[in-house]
Amino acid sequence: MSIDRLRxxxxxxTSLTGGAWQDKDENxxxxxxxxxxxxxxxxxxxxxxxxxxxxxxxxxxxxxxxxPFERFCVVSFVWAPRANTPVHDHEMWGLVGMLRGSxxxxxxxxxxxxxxxxxxxxxxxxxxxxxxxxxxxxNPVGDIHQVTNALDDRGSISIHVYGGNIGAVRRHxxxxxxxxxxxxxxxxxxxxxxxxxxxxxxxxAAP
Numbered sequence: 001m002s003i004d005r006l007r008x009x010x011x012x013x014t015s016l017t018g019g020a021w022q023d024k025d026e027n028x029x030x031x032x033x034x035x036x037x038x039x040x041x042x043x044x045x046x047x048x049x050x051x052x053x054x055x056x057x058x059x060x061x062x063x064x065x066x067x068p069f070e071r072f073c074v075v076s077f078v079w080a081p082r083a084n085t086p087v088h089d090h091e092m093w094g095l096v097g098m099l100r101g102s103x104x105x106x107x108x109x110x111x112x113x114x115x116x117x118x119x120x121x122x123x124x125x126x127x128x129x130x131x132x133x134x135x136x137x138x139n140p141v142g143d144i145h146q147v148t149n150a151l152d153d154r155g156s157i158s159i160h161v162y163g164g165n166i167g168a169v170r171r172h173x174x175x176x177x178x179x180x181x182x183x184x185x186x187x188x189x190x191x192x193x194x195x196x197x198x199x200x201x202x203x204x205a206a207p
Contacts, residue, residue: 005046041097054155060189079149094133098125101156
């Protein structure tokens with residue numbers, strides 16, 4: 001297993017956010033970033049084992065990389081069988097690429113009069129698929145959703161890219177019945193990041 005693909009992806013995303021960020025062109029970041037992530041998750045030969053361990057229950061949110069200026073981060077979500085999230089938002093754009101297994105995403109919109117959250121489309125991600133999340137008001141549908149591992153008998157892994165340091169921002173979970181938001185900060189499960197810059201083995205092996 002080689003981490004080369006992740007290293008190249010981070011380089012491409014750094015170039016993308018660095019250029020587009022200066023022009024504040026979020027649409028360009030999301031459009032091109034989705035293509036880059038789609039190419040990354042077509043291959044299941046690069047994720048370090050420590051970032052792919054299935055927890056006994058719930059899910060692990062492992063930070064793989066955060067841009068020094070917090071323009072984007074890359075996270076592996078590792079799901080126990082049938083694990084799901086609360087209904088939540090993100091406060092920034094996001095890309096979700098399915099690497100291993102399968103998950104469902106149930107979107108919610110807020111009723112304009114009552115404020116109650118109304119279930120919307122249910123999408124299912126398979127390996128290689130990418131879902132785009134853009135919050136309101138930039139996206140009329142918004143980014144509120146609930147995610148579930150679609151598999152009963154094994155874990156699933158999705159790779160998430162966000163337009164900021166997702167583990168260190170205040171965002172919300174929601175009471176579906178009332179629509180009441182509750183602030184939370186997700187943090188990260190792992191305490192150490194993969195060492196993506198150790199290319200010593202490649203250099204030694206080169207002629």
